[in-house]
Amino acid sequence: MQEAMKQEIEALYRNHTWSLVPPSNTQQVVGTKCIFKIKRNSDGIIYKHKARLVVKGYKQQPGIDFHETYSPVIKSSTVRIILTLATSYNWPLKQLDVNNAFLHGNLSEKVFIPQPTGFTDPFAPHHVCYLHKVLYGLQQAPRAWFDKFRNTFLHWGxxxxATDYSLFIHKHGNSVTYLLIFVEDIIVIGNSSTFINSFISSLYKQFAH
Structure with missing residues (x-):
């Protein structure tokens, strides 16, 4: 578990999730906790230990360290229609779970958390973490994550x-691709395996840690 937590903290540093700043009386420091999970294969064998640093978002104060919290949710009718298309035309379907997806959303509010236990900077042991990117547990995490992905997809064409905000469509010549977004899961469906594979490769490069 200790190694899993080390990997989580290293990912946070690589993503420039926070910077250390001196503490002050004006800061609202929100606590954190570590959540550990054991991932198993279909045969029950453990293949990975997962650790995640989570913010205690229930202690955030509206109007101070969060504002909008919404995140669009894909409509069930949209899912049925797109899956019907894929089945009827035998289109390839890919389901993606972008690693540490919520770490990519930019944070506009001022949010401070304590340094993770066991990973305190020896040169600034009393400093706090000023967040630049969202973490799991923050009230605004789903909204910030969705905005990040939406801007990326629009930039890619x-x-x-207009009828479902969580559905994205890409058309080029005879190629058509649909993206369905549900929280941090992405379903990719289209009639061109070449474009889908290229898109997935670009997506992982864009959001790699």
Whole structure:
């Protein structure tokens, strides 16, 4: 478990999730906790220990360290329609879970957390972490995550559906690709395996740790 937590903290540093600042009386420091999970294969054998640093978002104060918290949710009717298309035309389907997805959302509010237990900077042991990116548990995490992905998809030539905000469509010549977003899961469906594989490769490069 200690190694899993070390990997989590290293990922946070690589993503420039926070910077250390001196403490002050004006800061609202929100506590954190570590959550550990054991991931198993279908045969029950353990293949990975997972650790995650989570913010105690229930202690955040509205209007001070968070504002908007919404995150669009894909409509069940949209999922049925797109899956029907994929089945009817035998289109390839990929389901993605981008690693540490919530760490990519930019944070506009001022949020401070204590340094993770066991990973205190020896040169600034009393400093606190000023967050630049969202962490799991923050009230605004789903909203910030969705905005980050939406801007990326639009930049890559996708367009947002006017009837379902969590559906993105890309058309080029005879190629058509649909992206369905549900929290941190992404379903990719289309008639071009070449484009889908290229897109997935670009996505992982963009959001790699």
């Amino acid at each position: 996708f367009r947002n559906s």
